[in-house]
Amino acid sequence: MTKVNLLMAYVPMMIEWTEKYRPRTLSDIVGNGKAVAELKKWAEDWGVDKKATILYGPPGIGKTSAAYALANDMGWEVIELNASDQRTAAIIQKIAGSAAQTGTFEGVSGRRLIILDEADNIYGNADRGGVNAIVDVIKKTNQPIVLIANEYYDMSKTLRSLCKPIQFRSIQSRSIIPLLRRICRDEGVDYDIEALEVIVTKASDLRSAINDLQAIAQGRKKLSAEDVVIGIRDTKGSIFKVMTEIFKGSDPREALYASYTLDENPEDFIHWIDENMPREYKGEDLANGFESLSRADVFLGRVRRRQNYGLWKHAGEMMTCGVQAARSQEPHGYTPYQPPSLWKKLGQAKSVRAVRDSIATKIGKHCHVSQRYARAELIPFFKMLFKKKECAIGISATLDLSQNEIAFLLDTKDSGAQKIYDSAQKRIMLAEEHAIETFGGF
């Protein structure tokens, strides 16, 4: 879950209201009174034991804000490691490890709060050692540590057992309205209360409500309910509308603006366009379209390398306006857009790997070799053995292979696997019955 959303990436020069109106103290946090009180108590008691805490809950409801506000209230210094940093084991050890072992420039009694944002997302960003490094830092820490996560159970058990969990819940829409009113007042925007109500009901969380308010209200003196209707954040379903705008529309501005309303980051969005362009464009247009898209991809690469999210803007322009401009022929008819097949393929590859690994474990156990050895050296032999049906049944029974595993070794998806599985299971049953008959008397 990335925090730099598409909308904001396009307007790098203005101050985000989410940042400008970020609560400075815990008492300014909207909602989640119980969690905030727990967090405060954790901080006040910190030192008796040096347990870390995990703040978890859906995005955009003030977990990170609460951590910063807490540090401010307690007079603690803050360092944050978020997902845009490279969180390899070495870097975690170096930065978080040093920060956790050291006092501040005020001496050993100085406190520093270490915030590890998106702690449920460490596998995705770094090598697996990353989690171990964090566990190690938490075990040895002499400074308070806050982990922030969306999904509590996406974190390893070890990590969970070391931290005190504090749950943040979604904020009710009516608690958000007073905050939006205050922002409007401070920004000098007149508003109809209905307008704010619409924003709040359409937004999924506090952060997106503020972002939407900014997108709609900035530059206006007065905000009425009608303004909100055109500017509202589209939900997932309408990515199809944006695609229609790009592939069939004729106004580049419309296409670009339509993409602003998506809550999809450009890294994912580009796959949607990539997937669907060939359904829409032919010949020369297709080549030119991909030319634009590849330029967008170059920008995405630069964003990743340089961590300069301002460049997302150019990627966005290339993949919307650029792709639209590549079309020379009149659009025709209805096109059924599809979600990116790449994702499906990646997902499938993952499940195939899982099956392969579980076979390797079973073989390894039976043959007294490591899973790795079984995977690299023995599975090919087993595939050969499986060419003979009798052999396949015998092995399947001995190793108690599942249907998926049998299908993997047979390299098929047809009913062959089913038959072998049934025969193998029958054989296992017979063997058991035989064992019961033989040894039943003892």
Added chain:
Amino acid sequence: MVFRAVIDADVLKNSIEAISTLVDEATFKLSPGGISLKAVDPANVAMVSFELTSDAFDSYESTEGEIGLDLLKLVDVLGMADRSDNVGLELNETTHKLTITMRGLSYTLSLLDPSSIRKEPKVPSLDLPARVTLNGNELRRAVKAAEKVSDHMALGVDGDVFFMEAKGDTDQVRLELAKDELIHLEASGPARSLFSLDYLSDMSKALGKVNEITVCLGKDYPIKIDFMMADGKGKVGYLLAPRIESE
């Protein structure tokens, strides 16, 4: 904003290396009087401050301003210069680049946006009771010895003795320097603090080259290490937060 200067390669290299040992990127303040910087490492544990007056340069012309630099790249580029070379620096404000020239070579280095670099740290005023002046190489030697047994070491002053000690799981190291082996020592009370060797080791790379460094210490307080470079026209200061002793 104008910045145009020529400087001895060796001076520039030593200056940048003294900074880049702690931070990868930093914002330099430019002014007619010279350049300066304050930067903190990513863990907020160590700080470096740096000043180089305009007379350290062969020629110097600058208005007020600031530029963000990728120090690792800069060190890399300066690696191409010979010790005796002169290095030319010129800022192109419109393209947002710094041109570095040396004996016919010309590099154009993209500047970093200062707003993307960690902010200058808040530094509390510190009243450190002990102050020791010694050869930088002595401290470097102590750090090297300590690294053989542990990942942290204590530095302190006890009476007229400046001491450094490190205890590992099985072994320990202690180095003592009496007042007459030091350039200067004054202390209004005992001082002893623990420091992470990772950082001391990084700092001592620059310290080892210096004949005279001043070390200020307190009890469980940060260590402050200052030294001059470029014949007194440059000043480098390190501040390192103390390590918390685990019970």
